Amino acid sequence: MKELLAKPGFLAPSGTVGADVSYLLALVFTLMFLIAWGMAKKGLGTRHHKLIFVSMVSMVVYFCAYYYARQLGVLSFEGKEGFGGPQEVYDNIFVPILTTHLILVTLGLILSIYMICQGFRSCSRTSGEYRLRTGELKVSAGTFKKILLTLVGLWTVNQVILIFVRHKSFAASLAWVFIFGTAVLVVYLERVFEKLLPDGAQRHRILGRGTMIIYALILLTSTLTYLMLYVIYPKT
Ligand code: HEM
Numbered sequence: 001m002k003e004l005l006a007k008p009g010f011l012a013p014s015g016t017v018g019a020d021v022s023y024l025l026a027l028v029f030t031l032m033f034l035i036a037w038g039m040a041k042k043g044l045g046t047r048h049h050k051l052i053f054v055s056m057v058s059m060v061v062y063f064c065a066y067y068y069a070r071q072l073g074v075l076s077f078e079g080k081e082g083f084g085g086p087q088e089v090y091d092n093i094f095v096p097i098l099t100t101h102l103i104l105v106t107l108g109l110i111l112s113i114y115m116i117c118q119g120f121r122s123c124s125r126t127s128g129e130y131r132l133r134t135g136e137l138k139v140s141a142g143t144f145k146k147i148l149l150t151l152v153g154l155w156t157v158n159q160v161i162l163i164f165v166r167h168k169s170f171a172a173s174l175a176w177v178f179i180f181g182t183a184v185l186v187v188y189l190e191r192v193f194e195k196l197l198p199d200g201a202q203r204h205r206i207l208g209r210g211t212m213i214i215y216a217l218i219l220l221t222s223t224l225t226y227l228m229l230y231v232i233y234p235k236t
Contacts, residue, residue: 158180
């Protein structure tokens with residue numbers, strides 16, 4: 001598989017199959033999200049929800065493959081691997097674009113999971129069609145506690161498995177602290193959103209637009225990264 005991904009690509013002369021396929025997939029998934037936005041704007045709630053769901057699942061699979069199999073981001077941070085341009089361009093343009101891209105990808109992933117849950121909570125389904133429900137949308141104190149306790153419980157079980165069954169390093173435990181910590185943070189953020197935007201439908205529209213803009217920026221920054229690595233400053 002690694003050899004196939006490293007073969008010459010089909011989009012740019014110095015690209016690789018791995019870079020080209022992952023860039024094309026990023027393009028397709030982001031466009032699917034933006035089409036889903038267009039559907040919501042036309043009031044097609046159910047089609048919007050279905051397309052969002054398919055795009056979301058495909059995007060998560062893509063992100064995992066991209067960052068774990070190819071590790072482009074990590075490689076590019078480790079001393080200019082793959083970047084053939086001058087040091088000033090690398091330091092002042094390439095690294096800031098790549099850093100912005102990685103931050104947006106993390107934010108986009110967190111927000112999409114949040115928005116899917118928020119979408120279901122703020123909708124009612126009448127004759128098979130999803131419609132946003134106007135009115136206050138709030139997690140009750142009991143449910144809030146249950147969610148936090150479930151997260152702490154899951155983290156504890158995972159920790160026991162990591163240490164006693166899989167004998168993983170301290171770094172692995174730290175990574176899981178970060179993952180569960182992010183989930184807890186999102187649950188608390190919901191409390192902040194509830195105060196700022198009490199109406200569930202309005203919250204979905206405003207946060208949804210913000211999320212869609214982040215997806216568009218992810219596409220922009222991944223295009224710039226691709227162009228700089230394989231078209232403008234390829235490694236010779
Ligand atoms: C990543 C997840 C999601 C994002 C980013 C998102 C984004 C959006 C945006 C931006 C709008 C407003 C469109 C506009 O007026 O500009 C919207 C409306 C809507 N969304 Fe979502 N959404 C997501 C998930 C969901 C889910 C899971 C459901 C249903 C279960 C849903 C149901 C709806 C409905 C019914 C509308 C209103 C359409 C209308 O105006 O009639 N959304 N969404």
